[in-house]
Amino acid sequence: xxxxxxxxxxxxxxxxxxxPSSDIYGGLAGFYDYGHLxxxxxxxxxxxxxxxxxxxxxNYYEIETANIMHENVFKASGHLENFIDPIVKCxxxxxxxxxxxxxxxTTKIRAEGLSSEELTREIxxxxxxxPKCSSSFEKVSVMNMMFPVNIxxxxxxKAYLRPETAQSPYxxxxxxxxxxxKKLPLGLAIVGRAYRNEISPRHVTLRMRxxxxxxxxxxxxxxxxxEHPEFDSLQDYELRTxxxxxxxxxxxxxxxxxxxxxxxxxxYYVYHLxxxxxxxxxxxxxxxxxxxxYELNEKEKAFYNKYHFDIEMELSEHGFTEIGGLHYRTDHxxxxxxxxxxxxxxxxxxxxxxxxxxxxxxxxxxxxxxxxALLDLHYxxxxxxxxxxxxxxxxxxxxFCAVFPLVKNKPELAAKARGIxxxxxxxxRFFYDEVASIGRRYARADEIGIRYGITVDFESxxxxxxxxxxxxxxxxxxxxxxxxxxxxxxxxxx
RNA sequence: ACGGUUGUGGUGAAGUGGUAUCAUGCAACCCUCCCAAGGUUGCGUCCCGGGUUCAAAUCCCGGCAGCCGUACCA
Numbered sequence: 001x002x003x004x005x006x007x008x009x010x011x012x013x014x015x016x017x018x019x020p021s022s023d024i025y026g027g028l029a030g031f032y033d034y035g036h037l038x039x040x041x042x043x044x045x046x047x048x049x050x051x052x053x054x055x056x057x058x059n060y061y062e063i064e065t066a067n068i069m070h071e072n073v074f075k076a077s078g079h080l081e082n083f084i085d086p087i088v089k090c091x092x093x094x095x096x097x098x099x100x101x102x103x104x105x106t107t108k109i110r111a112e113g114l115s116s117e118e119l120t121r122e123i124x125x126x127x128x129x130x131p132k133c134s135s136s137f138e139k140v141s142v143m144n145m146m147f148p149v150n151i152x153x154x155x156x157x158k159a160y161l162r163p164e165t166a167q168s169p170y171x172x173x174x175x176x177x178x179x180x181x182k183k184l185p186l187g188l189a190i191v192g193r194a195y196r197n198e199i200s201p202r203h204v205t206l207r208m209r210x211x212x213x214x215x216x217x218x219x220x221x222x223x224x225x226x227e228h229p230e231f232d233s234l235q236d237y238e239l240r241t242x243x244x245x246x247x248x249x250x251x252x253x254x255x256x257x258x259x260x261x262x263x264x265x266x267x268y269y270v271y272h273l274x275x276x277x278x279x280x281x282x283x284x285x286x287x288x289x290x291x292x293x294y295e296l297n298e299k300e301k302a303f304y305n306k307y308h309f310d311i312e313m314e315l316s317e318h319g320f321t322e323i324g325g326l327h328y329r330t331d332h333x334x335x336x337x338x339x340x341x342x343x344x345x346x347x348x349x350x351x352x353x354x355x356x357x358x359x360x361x362x363x364x365x366x367x368x369x370x371x372x373a374l375l376d377l378h379y380x381x382x383x384x385x386x387x388x389x390x391x392x393x394x395x396x397x398x399x400f401c402a403v404f405p406l407v408k409n410k411p412e413l414a415a416k417a418r419g420i421x422x423x424x425x426x427x428x429r430f431f432y433d434e435v436a437s438i439g440r441r442y443a444r445a446d447e448i449g450i451r452y453g454i455t456v457d458f459e460s461x462x463x464x465x466x467x468x469x470x471x472x473x474x475x476x477x478x479x480x481x482x483x484x485x486x487x488x489x490x491x492x493x494x
Numbered sequence: 495a496c497g498g499u500u501g502u503g504g505u506g507a508a509g510u511g512g513u514a515u516c517a518u519g520c521a522a523c524c525c526u527c528c529c530a531a532g533g534u535u536g537c538g539u540c541c542c543g544g545g546u547u548c549a550a551a552u553c554c555c556g557g558c559a560g561c562c563g564u565a566c567c568a
Contacts, residue, residue, distance in 0.1 A: 029560090163568095409525080
């Protein structure tokens with residue numbers, strides 16, 4: 001029997017977090033729309049990310065750039081070569097393989113770089129057949145992981161939707177370096193869309209064709225990779241790592257920053273592994289055991305990466321899943337752009353007079369995957385309470401508080417509740433609800449993760465105090481209206 | 495991409511050629527002094543396009559989408 005859509009996907013749609021795009025036309029695989037709650041959650045996540053990774057650093061800034069970029073950008077980055085693969089498909093059973101791999105494997109000819117026509121000719125010449133069913137192949141076609149875009153009149157495309165946000169900071173580096181007064185390290189962040197024509201998008205937002213990345217590109221002097229001013233104070237910090245050598249035992253090992261440096265990772269790199277773990281464990285309150293830093297081996301890591309760890313969170317339905325990565329891309333990208341654009345990407349170290357191309361450390365996050373992971377993590381079907389409780393932290397949950405008059409039909413209560421609501425919504429994300437019994441309203445609030453419920457009851461009319469209900473414990477405390485703002489201020493920093 | 499499988503209100507389901515049902519939800523009103531009470535009224539559905547038939551949610555073909563497996567995921 002085919003499985004039902006997962007509980008989580010149903011919940012996303014039912015409450016307004018996320019649903020298929022173009023839904024009234026039957027949907028479009030790999031594309032999703034965020035509803036009102038999902039959009040709030042996503043924005044909140046992005047803002048926490050900005051604050052933590054960008055705004056807390058000197059000389060780090062966010063830029064916003066075009067999603068459609070010049071063909072040459074991807075010539076330089078290697079995407080045109082590596083993202084567009086020649087494919088042969090079996091005419092009978094549908095098996096397919098990369099055409100150049102097939103030709104190289106079976107004929108020992110160097111097939112890399114051959115055109116589709118040349119590959120088709122080689123396949124015909126050597127009478128290559130499908131390894132599965134021995135039928136003949138169709139003509140070699142091109143599988144393009146990038147979406148080409150036609151610009152203006154005519155149908156020759158000279159541009160693509162970017163498959164990663166990273167290239168924008170690289171092509172803008174020289175200008176931003178000048179504008180940011182020639183200082184390294186220099187950070188350029190983008191929170192924006194990227195597009196990949198995935199063969200098989202699946203698992204809601206875990207693999208989409210249009211998705212949001214939050215990426216920080218840090219340009220550094222490669223000679224200084226083995227130092228960081230804050231490293232010494234953090235050298236005993238324990239990181240949850242799964243290195244290549246841990247894989248046979250399937251072990252996540254806590255290692256200190258110093259141990260990782262001893263193993264050969266640069267201090268500057270390890271410092272950012274620490275930052276990333278702090279972001280999840282301290283900032284987003286992700287339980288440590290659900291988090292790990294997973295080292296990729298030589299085969300798995302992208303060709304441009306010297307060091308590559310995936311950031312992974314354990315999901316209920318999919319196990320440990322990549323939600324980001326820390327990539328030491330060296331000078332691969334700037335060098336590529338220097339060659340293709342013929343513009344120098346070199347800068348001069350004022351002290352030593354040395355000229356060099358900066359290296360890039362990329363801190364990369366899939367925003368949609370993070371949002372999914374956080375919802376997955378905080379989704380609890382509370383049997384005792386009889387409703388779902390979405391225990392998102394106050395700083396990212398869509399609504400911080402809701403205000404409720406205890407009952408609807410007492411105009412004095414509703415008026416007071418509305419007054420409090422109107423005042424507090426100036427400072428926080430607030431929700432107001434007076435429909436149905438108070439218990440039902442608490443339940444509805446739990447389900448969309450409203451952190452606190454403020455209830456105006458009959459006593460409030462006399463003592464000018466209200467109750468604050470904690471979503472996670474359901475405990476209530478009574479607070480004078482005059483102290484409410486201050487109290488919420490404290491609670492918002494939990 | 496291939497193979498298997500599924501598609502009925504917002505959500506979950508019943509209906510297998512002949513009047514589309516139920517629960518939940520949502521909305522309005524009544525009631526209600528703290529954790530999905532109750533009452534009244536209302537809203538809303540057969541994925542899309544062809545075909546067969548007197549008649550299609552139901553049968554057939556195609557498409558789209560979901561799920562599972564394989565493949566893919568620089």
